[in-house]
Amino acid sequence: MQDTNGCDTGDAKLTKGYRLPARYIIHTVGPVWQGGSENEEELLASCYRKALELALENGLSSIAFPNISTGVYRYPKRLAAKIAINSVSEVCAKYPELEISFYCFDEENYRIYEKLLHPD
Numbered sequence: 001m002q003d004t005n006g007c008d009t010g011d012a013k014l015t016k017g018y019r020l021p022a023r024y025i026i027h028t029v030g031p032v033w034q035g036g037s038e039n040e041e042e043l044l045a046s047c048y049r050k051a052l053e054l055a056l057e058n059g060l061s062s063i064a065f066p067n068i069s070t071g072v073y074r075y076p077k078r079l080a081a082k083i084a085i086n087s088v089s090e091v092c093a094k095y096p097e098l099e100i101s102f103y104c105f106d107e108e109n110y111r112i113y114e115k116l117l118h119p120d
Contacts, residue, residue: 010046014054024058026051030069033076041083044069048087055098056091062099067109081112 007013012028028051031043047068055063065084069075088100104110 010043010050012047012050012054014058024060026054026063028068030073030075033069033074040069040075041079044075044080044083045087048084049091052088052091052095052098056095061097062101064101064103066103067105070109071105077109078112081109081116085113085116 007027007029009029009031012026015025017023017025028047030047031040033040070077070080092098092100102113104113
């Protein structure tokens with residue numbers, strides 16, 4: 001599926017940060033949750049992988065991720081968090097110098113990430 005700005009679902013694009021406190025913004029289009037039967041897991045994982053590829057290709061040392069697709073796209077928050085953490089971990093195993101931050105929209109997402117990242 002192609003959105004109106006030319007970025008396919010599961011893909012990512014880089015733009016300047018303009019007046020934001022970041023040099024660049026990496027835009028990605030997450031999947032709309034349709035019950036899990038429309039390749040949503042792979043598309044969501046691809047969002048993270050493609051964004052990280054762009055960061056590395058452009059010499060960026062850090063990247064911050066929101067909770068992709070868990071808002072109006074209704075992706076189950078716990079499943080989305082697992083996919084995000086697993087996708088990012090795979091890339092960071094090869095590039096440990098890359099600094100990753102997850103920014104949660106709400107307390108529920110925060111608790112999910114906290115529990116998955118720090119299970120004890």
